Amino acid sequence: MAFLASTKRVAPGKCAARQEVAVAGLVSAPVARPVLSSAIQGSIATSGAQLTLKPFARSLAAPQPRTVCRVAAVEAPPAPSAEKSVREDIRNIAIIAHVDHGKTTLVDALLKQSKVFRDNQAMSERIMDSNDLERERGITILAKNTAVRYKGTKINIIDTPGHADFGGEVERVLNMCDGVLLLVDSVEGPMPQTRFVLKKALQLEKKVVVVVNKIDRPAARPDWVIDNTFELFMDLGASDEQCEFPVIYASGVNGIAGLKPDQLADDLEPLFQAIVKEVKPPVVAPAAPLQMLVANIDYDTHLGRIAIGRVVNGTIRKGQAIAVCSSLEPGKARQNKVAELFVYDNFNRVGVEEVGAGDICALCGIPDIKIGETICARETPIALPTIKVEDPTVSMTFKVNTSPFAGKEGKFVTSRNLKERLERELERNLALRVEPGETADSFVVSGRGTLHLGILIENMRREGYEFEIGPPKVITREVEGRKMEPFEEAICDVPENYVGATVELFAQRKGEMVDLIPSIEGASRIKFRIATRGLLGLRNSLLTATRGMGVMNTIFLEYAPMAGEILMRDNGSLVAFETGQVTSYALESAQERGQLFVRPGDQVYDGQVVGMHAKAGDLKINVCKTKQLTNMRAASKEIKVGLDEPRNMSLDDALEYINDDEFVEVTPKSVRIRKDPAQANRRPNKK
Secondary structure (H helix, E strand, C coil): CCEEEEEEECCHHHCCCCEEEEEEECCCCCCCCCCCCHHHHHHHHHCCCCCCCCCCCCCCCCCCCCCCCEECCCCCCCCCCCCCEECCCEEEEEEEECCCCCHHHHHHHHHHHCCCCCCCCCCCCCCCCCCHHHHHHCCCCCCEEEEEEECCEEEEEEECCCCHHHHHHHHHHHHHCCEEEEEEECCCECCHHHHHHHHHHHHCCCEEEEEEECCCCCCCCHHHHHHHHHHHHHHCCCCHHHHCCCEEEEECCCCEEECECCECCCCCHHHHHHHHHHCCCCEECCCCCCEEEEEEEEEECCCEEEEEEEEEECEEECCCEEEEECCCCCCCEEEEECCEEEEEECCEEEECCEEECCCEEEEECCCCCCCCCEEEECCCCEECCCCCCCCCCEEEEEEECCCCCCCCCCCECCHHHHHHHHHHHHHHCCCCEEEECCCCCEEEEEECCHHHHHHHHHHHHHCCECEEECCCEECCEEECCEEEEEEEEEEEEEEHHHHHHHHHHHHHCCCEEEEEEEEECCEEEEEEEEEHHHHCCHHHHHHHHCCCCCEEEEEEEEEEECCCCCCCCCCCEEEECCCEECCHHHHHHHHHHEEECCCCCCEECCCEEEEEECCCCCEEECCCCCCCCCCCCCCCCCCCCCCCCCCCCCHHHHHHHCCCCEEEEECCCCEEEEECHHHCCCCCCCC
């Protein structure tokens, strides 16, 4: 039976007029709130409660440890004797948003206005993006911790990635915070990653403070952005209390904020006040036994592996004897000792003697610590529920390099080196999966997307690893006897002149247009529902179709029945059939066959892809051909050869280009594409 509900609301921040919001549809049952609250966890750990213990799943082959780990049962009632207290001196927040909505820039402004740096200290932009790849690409890849002081209150800040492929970083750090700052661009409004991170925050019942960033943009439309954000809250099933979110208008690059878009203060004081007022302080049990859930891992050349997490209950001290256990391995615990203890304060990691419940700290002395494990008191080892993240959707095959140039440029080239490096990545990257491949020297690596895996490949390449990569493949499922594949929502911002070309491009890959929003600053926004398989290699095609002016953002939507055959690439490849040095004389005729990837002087080998064919099907060419020397002077001797500029294939370009019968050869110095020798006689052009 359908009902019509009409509710009135005052726009968050009390700076907009009342609006009537009519919601038509079926009245659904309230959504059950997941995850055991920290209050119950603390009560369980304190004393007295009757715990329902999980039985051992299997007998352990290793010797039984002296300390036996128990698992905090969800059905255990809170202990009546647990003494709770509120830490008014601490606020734990995470900054979440879509990519390029200004998270890291806002953190820079918060740090500078907290007087973390000297007035004459030279600081670069995006201080938190310390990784080389982050600075090169202009995106945040790894979640990072820092802290600032505001009028006696310590604010622990977690800067998170904005790209959907690194959503695993966001999911695990939300366990450390009590509230989130949801940044939304004042022109673009909520985007795909905004929906993903907000959904996770609402599920964990985190307090959300909406920050409309980049309010100084000429085309800013804050009222439209707030309305769309409110609709997003309702779509995600937020409670009435969650829908009454406070709003702050800010410009991170200028370091200003305010409660109204046209009345901004000269600094970020309104934002600091909103954090202290709206985000609830931690409610902890300081007298309870120690419990700390490890949410992040860092590494230092002198200190070794560093565990980062929030102290849920009790107090942790330097030199304290502890137990490490996990809810995934009930009955098993390891005994260790805290060697060094740190907290984050004013952009520095400061050594301390003890850290109380509710604060975020870092410690070392546990060489085998992993994300999701619980550090607890040795006398009462009760594991907290481990961290869970979304399953991967795309996989690639990593294998030992077998090309004719193998071993010439890399430092780590064996399968043992490759296996050890991937195992180390698994300890930190929860969204990654590694499985044995078809052969002993290959591994199937699964992740959230091609960018997620591409960052891993680039890091390994810079560390001196040499290996081969197979084409990206989607991970399918069997549901009730039907084969299902992942589908994603793609949002494209393209100039009005290229809307038709964009729709045609997606239609070729079985994409369905869901919505078309009128132009914003001359660009139209188009929403598509498309199989993840159809997105592979689509980004470069979109840039070509829109003359480099199209922007595409995607996010996982659902698993649905297979979309059928999808044409991935119309063109074949130009393949070298001779090993040697590329010559200008050979390229003069070869460039007429298609677009080249090599230039004179490059070394190539038989089977290497040296260009993209102008037609369907592969074509073998000789790019090492030299001009025959004679004692006769030719009439055209002085005419110079005019060569087109070759296409510079980056790692991301190569991963999007390759077909089922091709590999990407990755070395510290080069990125090459080669044909699979096992499929040399059959080269399909379709996936």
